Amino acid sequence: MTLRLLFAEIRSAVQKISAELGYPVVEFDVSEASKSDFGDVSCNIGFLLAKPLKKRPSEISESIAKIYRDNMTNFVSQVNVHPSGYLNFVANNSSLAKNIIKSSTSNNYGGYDLGKGTKTVVEHTSVNPNKALHIGHVRNIIIGDTVARILRKANYDVNVLNYVDDSGLQVADIIVGFLYGGFSKEPPHGQKFDHYCGDVVYVSITERYEKEKPLAEKRVLVLKELEEGKSDIAKFGDEITRQVLEEQLKTCWRLGVTYDCLNFESQIIRSSLWKTVFEKMKSMGITYLENEGKNTGCWVIKSDSEVEEDKILVRSNGIATYIAKDIPYAAWKLGILDDPFYYKQYMVQKNHQVLWQTTLENTGTKIDFTGDKVITIIDSRQSRLQKIITKIISEFKSTNKSYLHLGYESVTLSPDTAKTLNLETGGKSVQMSGRKGVYVNADYVLDILGVKTYEETKKRNPDLDEVSLVKIAEQVAVGALRYAMIKQDLDKIITFDLTESLSLEGDTGPYVQYAHARAIRILEKASKMPEFDISLDILSTVYEKNLVKTIGKFDIQVEDSAKNLSPKIIARYCYDLAVSFNSFYEHAKVLTAESPEMINSRLCLVWSFKETLAKALSLLGIDAPDRM
């Protein structure tokens, strides 16, 4: 039993009593009390019945409390009415502690069957393979990866996709750089290839377009070759993009992010998908050939609003626009179309998960990567386009399959950090731009974080060997970055500041990880497993009760987070757990407690805490180190 069940029990009891009293049926809340002074659980039924019954909320709550007290159940020890009108309940401490701690020993603790096995696609990352991942991409990746982990915990059957735009303009740019711009294919002195392509080739070639006309002409040519995919240029492009992609993936793996399948845009273009979708859209009247006005000769999607312009799908020269790549892909993800792809293994990732890739060659392997629910993680600057895609998709199929754009605000650079890139912003934060070279690479951030965490760890643990130190430092660095990217609301802009990102105190990943390391240390020193099959009555201080209750909230948080696609709820939960534990740690001694019974009871609690925290952190993709 967890808090969920306590709430459910109270709810049904209140419902029953309210019915017995002849009160009208209302949708009331049973939730955690906002302050422990009020009790453990609160119910607002008094407020809701005040109007229909023409009575004061406290009067109504009292009438329910009176009957409740006469039929007290196991899990509730007190029923109180607050003068404000709330109906408050105090939980029976010993049964609550015992049940929560016992539940938390289960492997799937915190799991909640919201998804009922629904096949779900989560697409994230999808960075052009012409540059290294920067801190803005990291937000996308971490949101996507965390959402996927949370949905799996809530029993969705999730496939994670990474869309590789290997035939777009940005890729064409670096190919121009290599073929016509005089750039060597070999990066200087061991620079990572993706960094080289992005920081050097891409940035300088886009700069040169303005002055060197012939280069700009080559760009158009290369783009065309990439789309057609037959020439030597296309082959060369394929080679380069795959090399960049591999380096990008290394960064993702470093962050603890894995995928199920890589979808190559070039193959979507060369497959039959677009043709099928285009015909379908024609026959359904979603798109039509414009024969008047400025869009004459284009296939357009009519806008349903007066002010918005129609969207061009196919240019008057017959070449499709980028939205024409997104629609078939979206339709494919939902499994609306026959799958033209075969799948071959790209590699086996560190967590033993196989990473597949699409191929048009008949390899005989067919796998279903589609879903009834599709979640696409793209920053909210693309909301308008995603809205159009969502609308078109909804017209394709009248089933309850759903396409969802999960948007988030961008990451900007703080004035100070911009200054380190020789950019004077006049005290304002600045949008990142790959083209202009205004960004901070993810690897770089992880590296400097790693140096800092290495020093800290070494200082605190002089006895640890080099391998362990490096491992812990990397775990903490990743934890710090992932936590920073996920802890705030999706629609808040993150202003990234290099100096601030090195902070390891307070509301940060390392703070949470540290609580885990402390708990592990206690359990190690106790040198024996606690005995769980005992009464836990003596866990009666406010610190112990708070910790127990927080542990008992796990599945509620998972449900909330999955239902609202809000990963920060889990970050907040991890933080709450750590705060409760640290407070307990400072105020209640475990190994030197007054009696063997107390030592054992507290050990149970510590064990339960570290199990729960590790599971919650794993939903954030953050490792829980044993030492720090």
Next chain:
RNA sequence: CUCCCUGUAGCUUAAUGGAUAAAGCAAAAGCCUUCUAAGCUUUUGAUACAGGUUCGAUUCCUGUCAGGGAGGCCA
């Protein structure tokens, strides 16, 4: 001009329409011969403005102001 997002303490953030608005950072003070001080205790300090709906609004609605983003036969 139109549409979208955001406005909470000096800074970064939290709060299914509920009770005395919660944290972290920064600043000030204290706590390590006792399970790791990446920690814990104190102190100072906030809902942009004006209306509305409600028993009750940081939350919902309208307007104003401020900041950011989007509106290409670019992606």
